[in-house]
Amino acid sequence: MIVAEWKPIPELLASLKGHKNVLLVGCATCVAECAAGGEREVLTLAPVLKMGLKDQGQEVNIITRTLERQCEPEFVEELSEIAPQVDAIMSIACGIGMQLVAERFIDLPLYPGVNTTSLAIREQAGLWTARCAACGDCMLGETFGLCPVARCAKSLMNGPCGGTRKDGKCEVDENTECIWRLIVERAEAKGRLEDLVKVRPSKNWSNSGHGGPKRMLREDLR
Amino acid sequence: MKTPVQTQLQQAIAAGRFALTLEIGPPQSPNPEPLRQKAALIKGLADGYNVTDNQTAVVRMSSIAASKIILDLGLEPVMQMVCRDRNRIAMQSDLLGASALGLKNVLALSGDHQKASAAGKLQGHPGAKNVYDIDSIQLIATIKGLRDDGRQEGGDPIAEPAPFFIGAAWTPLGTPRNFRVLRLAKKIAAGADFVQTQAVYDVPAFAAQVQKARDMGLTDKAAILAGIIVPRSAGMLSYMDRQVPGVEVPAELIARLKQAKDPKAEGIKVTVELIQAVREIPGVKGVHLQAIEAEELLPEIVKAAGLSPQDRG
Ligand code: SF4
Ligand code: SF4
Numbered sequence: 374m375i376v377a378e379w380k381p382i383p384e385l386l387a388s389l390k391g392h393k394n395v396l397l398v399g400c401a402t403c404v405a406e407c408a409a410g411g412e413r414e415v416l417t418l419a420p421v422l423k424m425g426l427k428d429q430g431q432e433v434n435i436i437t438r439t440l441e442r443q444c445e446p447e448f449v450e451e452l453s454e455i456a457p458q459v460d461a462i463m464s465i466a467c468g469i470g471m472q473l474v475a476e477r478f479i480d481l482p483l484y485p486g487v488n489t490t491s492l493a494i495r496e497q498a499g500l501w502t503a504r505c506a507a508c509g510d511c512m513l514g515e516t517f518g519l520c521p522v523a524r525c526a527k528s529l530m531n532g533p534c535g536g537t538r539k540d541g542k543c544e545v546d547e548n549t550e551c552i553w554r555l556i557v558e559r560a561e562a563k564g565r566l567e568d569l570v571k572v573r574p575s576k577n578w579s580n581s582g583h584g585g586p587k588r589m590l591r592e593d594l595r
Numbered sequence: 596m597k598t599p600v601q602t603q604l605q606q607a608i609a610a611g612r613f614a615l616t617l618e619i620g621p622p623q624s625p626n627p628e629p630l631r632q633k634a635a636l637i638k639g640l641a642d643g644y645n646v647t648d649n650q651t652a653v654v655r656m657s658s659i660a661a662s663k664i665i666l667d668l669g670l671e672p673v674m675q676m677v678c679r680d681r682n683r684i685a686m687q688s689d690l691l692g693a694s695a696l697g698l699k700n701v702l703a704l705s706g707d708h709q710k711a712s713a714a715g716k717l718q719g720h721p722g723a724k725n726v727y728d729i730d731s732i733q734l735i736a737t738i739k740g741l742r743d744d745g746r747q748e749g750g751d752p753i754a755e756p757a758p759f760f761i762g763a764a765w766t767p768l769g770t771p772r773n774f775r776v777l778r779l780a781k782k783i784a785a786g787a788d789f790v791q792t793q794a795v796y797d798v799p800a801f802a803a804q805v806q807k808a809r810d811m812g813l814t815d816k817a818a819i820l821a822g823i824i825v826p827r828s829a830g831m832l833s834y835m836d837r838q839v840p841g842v843e844v845p846a847e848l849i850a851r852l853k854q855a856k857d858p859k860a861e862g863i864k865v866t867v868e869l870i871q872a873v874r875e876i877p878g879v880k881g882v883h884l885q886a887i888e889a890e891e892l893l894p895e896i897v898k899a900a901g902l903s904p905q906d907r908g
Contacts, residue, residue, distance in 0.1 A: 526708050527679070527725070531732040532778045534705040535766035535793060536840050544840060545710045557774045570777050572785050575683060575733045575748055 374403035374494070375467040376501050377410060377487035379418070385463070386425045388484040392461040394434045397422070397486070398452065398474060400443035400466035407501055409487050410465035412439040418465065418486065443470025449477050456481065492523070502549075509580030509587070515573065517559040524552035530573045533557070598742045598756040600788075602699040603671045604643040605760045607881070608789065608818040612908040613874060614881025616673060616791065616820060617893060618645040621661035623654065630656070634665045636890055639904070640897050641670075643700055645791070645883070648675040652712035653719055659689060663696045673762060674698050677706025682728035683737060683748050690741055694757040702762035702791065703734040732785045735761055739786030763787035765819070766841035767804035768797065776807045783817045790817050791883040794824040794835065797843040798872045805878045814878030821873040825886040825896060826862040829853035863896055870900040 379385075389395055397419050405411025419435045426433045436455060440448040443466035456462075456478045464471040465486035475483035492505040506523035512530070513520060522528045526545040533553035536544030543551045560566045578584065607614045617637050622629045637644070644665060648658040655661075662672035674693055676686060690701065705727075712719020729737065729748075737748045741757040763782040769775050779790065795801045801821065808814055826832050829852040836844035848865065855861035866884075873879050882902070886892045897903060 526710075527705055527730070528727045529705060529730040531730055531781055532774060533769070533771070534731075535764060535769055536705075536707070537770045538840055539770055541770050545708045551770070554771050557771045561773070566774070566777065569774070570780060572732055572736065572781050574736065575729045578728065 374406045374492070375469070375489060376407045376491045376493040376503075377404050377465070377467050377489045378407075379409060379414075379465070379487055380485065382421060382425060385418075385422060385484075385486055386429065389422065389426060389433065389461065389463065390431070392433060392482075394436065394459040394461075395422075396436050396438065396452065396455060396459040396462045396481075398437075398443065398462060398464050398466070399439040400441075400464075400470050401439050402442050402444075404466055404470075404487065405439075406495065407493070410467070414465060415439050422463075440466075440470075443467075444473055446473065446477070449473050452478070507581055508576070508578065509584070510577055512573070512576075515568070516556050517563070517565075519552055519556045519559065521552055521556065524550075529553065530576060532569060596743055596745075598758050600699065600742070600758045600760045602643070602760045604673065604700055605788065607642040607907075610908075612642075613902070614643075614789075614818065614820055615641040615897070615902050615907065616643040616645055616881070616883045617641045618647065618883070618885050619661070619665060619670075619672075620647045620650060621656035621658065623656075625656065627656075627661075627664050630661055630664055631668060633890055634668045634670050637893050638668065638670055640894060640902075641884075642881075643673040644670045645673045645675055645702060648677045648704070648706070649680065650675075651707050651715070651719075652679065652709040652723075653715075653717055659693050659696070659698065662693070662698050666697055671700065672698055673700040673702050675702045675704060676734065677704045678727055678730055678734055679706035679709065679725050682726050686729075686734065687737065687741065687747055690738060690759070691753070691757060694759065699758060700760045700762060701738060702764065703731045703738065703787075704764050705731045731763065732781050735763055735782055735785040735787050743786075761786050761788045763790050763817075764793070765790045766793040767795075768800055768843050769793070769841035772804075776804055776811065776813075779808055780811060780813055783813050787817050789820060789880075791820045792822040793841040794822045794839075794885075795869065795873060796826075796832070796835075796848055797845055798869065798876075800843055801873070802876045805876050809878040814880075818880035819878060820881040820883045821876075821879050822883045823866060823869050823873070823885070825866045825884070825889065825892060826852060827889065828858045828862070863892065863899065866896055867900040870902065 399410040399415035415437045419437050442448050461482045463484045463486045468489040491503040493501045493503045496502045503523045508522045537551040541554045543549045646658045646662045658674050662674040709723045713721040738761050745756050765779050829849050832844045832849045835842045852858050
């Protein structure tokens with residue numbers, strides 16, 4: 374899923390300065406799964422914003438909506454009746470959903486209520502960890518199903534750096550596994566350590582954002 | 596086609612002399628004077644002097660500029676290059692520039708993550724965007740391409756090869772340990788000519804890893820220089836044992852420094868013994884010696900350890 378997290382409340386309050394009627398809109402898909410932008414979070418955040426602004430002497434009316442998927446125009450269209458009643462929109466969907474809303478209601482300022490951070494899974498209750506960086510050149514087949522692009526702090530392609538901690542965690546974070554240690558262990562468990570010996574050449578990053586904004590065209594579907 | 600390379604370090608290794616490299620960290624300043632002073636202190640001792648590349652992700656004078664400054668003073672630099680800050684375009688451009696300036700030894704490293712920059716007393720740049728377009732092994736292959744294949748990583752030809760003696764780092768006792776010799780094999784397959792290791796204190800454990808490398812024929816293809824860091828206190832050793840990845844310090848050694856009346860002098864004795872011990876390991880072709888924040892001790896240690904130029908064969 375696409376993972377996002379709330380921006381600091383003071384930042385949210387500052388962005389809503391001067392607005393009287395604000396539409397707070399969430400999304401019931403990824404950001405609901407990561408407890409940042411679903412219906413529950415919309416309903417939690419609205420009074421927090423209202424009270425926070427009130428403390429600063431600003432009365433604001435917050436209208437709440439949660440779309441099924443904020444990244445689909447059909448669902449965004451559901452906001453067309455309410456939009457004329459507000460002077461700003463705050464979205465707590467991922468950056469994709471936010472942009473669709475901003476594009477559809479171009480006259481209204483759109484404020485991001487969350488920071489979109491990663492493509493991740495819920496590893497445990499209350500813990501989400503990155504899995505993919507959309508690199509455009511998937512190498513999971515060579516790394517026993519573990520992604521070194523998203524999960525190695527240095528996106529190394531040829532094995533662990535010298536910084537793997539003694540307990541097998543990554544040098545940058547004592548709570549994050551060194552993914553290369555896990556790759557090596559998986560290879561070993563399958564008796565295929567030799568598979569990791571081949572030097573993997575420099576990666577072609579051009580099918581990701583590094584090649585310019587991605588544009589996938591499928592003539593057969595047009 | 597292999598392009599011939601001549602550096603003092605390469606010649607020492609080729610001649611079967613026991614090689615010695617030391618390290619010089621560039622200043623956090625545009626003033627070359629501190630660098631010149633450090634250089635004067637250790638000139639004439641070693642075959643090569645590693646010049647670090649924004650080590651621990653702290654901004655310092657560039658390793659190319661600092662390398663050129665010490666080259667002009669008669670010290671042969673080993674220019675370090677990390678993959679954190681530059682993409683393959685910038686790195687190759689800097690390599691051509693370095694070659695034009697007369698720099699011939701280059702050591703390819705992944706580099707410390709920028710988060711490390713805020714770990715000490717300094718603020719560093721933990722908010723920086725890192726690059727890691729290529730990793731250290733791909734960098735080695737890229738340098739080899741510039742040297743032996745007369746071509747850039749992307750395939751375009753270069754008019755003249757860049758004659759680099761290519762170095763790599765090795766953490767023989769790192770986690771996961773049974774991959775570390777294979778990782779060395781990858782670096783050598785990619786083109787490393789010499790290898791400097793993480794600090795060695797546990798000589799038998801290190802020797803066992805070198806033995807595995809020897810069994811795979813790796814020590815014939817690249818020269819291993821054992822890393823030695825002069826211990827200054829029991830505290831320093833136990834910190835390294837607990838915290839520094841890939842460094843194992845035997846408990847006896849920590850106890851020995853603890854009991855010593857003069858830990859600094861004892862540290863020098865330990866250093867001399869370590870150097871003598873690694874020198875006995877078949878496949879070890881030299882040492883990479885560091886005296887962190889105590890460079891003034893190096894001339895004495897080098898002499899005591901029998902590493903003066905005339906003692907190294
Ligand atoms: S290799 Fe690339 S595409 Fe595959 S999981 Fe990792 S980042 Fe995603
Ligand atoms: S410790 Fe492991 S995961 Fe962390 S940067 Fe090094 S290789 Fe990557």
